[in-house]
Amino acid sequence: MDISGNTIFIPGATSGIGLALALALRDRGNTVIVGGRRTELLDEIAAAHPDLDTVSIDTTDPASIATAAETVLARHPDLNVLVAMAGVMRVEDWRSPETFLASAEEVVTTNVLGPIRLIGAFVEHLTKRPDATIVTVSSGLGFVPLRVTPSYNASKAAIHMLSESIRLQLAETGVRVVELVPPAVRTGLLPGQETSEFAMPLDEFVAEVVSLLETRPDATEIQVERVKFLRHAEARGDYDQVVATLNAADPHAAT
Known part of the structure; x- marks a missing residue:
């Protein structure tokens, strides 16, 4: 995608990677719309950065996604980039069904159904733009599992294959599909991750x-250098060693 001159919607951008990316893309000459479900954070962002537009959206709620899409496209009919950023990560113990089922359902709803519904809400509009991009967000853990986050790992593997598949279907349109593959980053995705020495x-x-x-x-x-240890483990032939190294390290070693 071109780095400037776009109109970009980033749901799930009230903090962490989403907000930092929104600000960086704004600084490169893009019009950026930030979405999130916490209205108090949207108000703070609007006050601190009046050049960012903000839209309320809960990516676990199909009706909220539909309403937000209608609002975004009414305000920004030239929208040409969707970044499906929203996601959650939960530590789970699958030896105790009563402790993991609700968590697993939340992760899948947010991390898999959320992006699917978002793309569904915008893809028809994007196919009518001369140069459009859908950015999905997977993870290094979609390629090498962290023991304590099974549902998160699976959800990000699903996003990788979804990205590969819809890229094939959209190849004859003007819509590109770009997969962002983060390593562990110092955000609030898990408790303690913001200060973890293992996170970027x-x-x-x-x-x-x-x-x-x-x-x-x-x-x-889009693979930063720090994620390639995980992303290419199977291709390098050292998958088992990478799994062992990852799971012997700090629990925030990758997200």
Whole structure:
């Protein structure tokens, strides 16, 4: 995707990677709309960054997605980039069904159904734009599992294959599909992750992502250097060693 001159909607951008990416893309000359379900955070963002538009959206609720899409397209009919950023991560113990079922359902609803519904709400509009992009967000853990987060790992593997598949279907349209593959980043995704030495500083991650978007405009995956240890483990032939290393390390070693 071109790094400037776009109109970009990023649901799930009231904090963490989403907000940092929204600000970085705004600084590169894009019109950016931030979405989130916590209205108090949207109000704070609007006050601190009046050049960002904000839209209330709960990506676990199909009706909220439909309403938000209608609002975004009414305000920004030139929208040409959707970044399906919203996601949650939960530590689960699958030896105790009463402790993991509700968590697993929440993760799948947010991380898999959320992006599917978002893409469904915008894809018809995007196919009518001359140059459009859908950005999905998977994870290094979609390629190598972290023992304590089974549903999250599975959800991100699903997003990877979804991205691969819809890219094939949209190949004859003007819509590109770009998969962002983060490593662990210092955000509040899990308790303690914001200060974890195993996680990549947020500003460094976003700066590298923006640089990759600029220097590799035709890339189908955006992989910072820190995620390649996980992303290419199977291809390198050291998958078992990478699984062991990851799971012997800090629980925030990758997200």
